[in-house]
């Protein structure tokens with residue numbers, strides 16, 4: 001299995017996702033459905049909420065599949 005890293009670029013945050021680590025707990029999609037929606041492509045919309053709120057929520061991902069990088073915005 002490859003260690004694939006997907007990146008979703010927002011204006012203030014880059015969301016990083018490693019699919020093979022995901023344990024499908026649903027924490028991300030239940031907590032911030034506007035940002036994490038598996039019915040949409042791409043399934044991560046990093047501009048759909050405040051970057052700080054997304055970062056806080058990513059901290060709750062139990063597997064570490066989701067990570068982030070906050071951008072300065074300039």
Ligand code: SF4
Pocket residue numbers: 021022023024025026027028029060061062063064065066
């Ligand atoms: S919170 Fe993390 S482990 Fe749970 S579904 Fe989302 S990415 Fe996967």
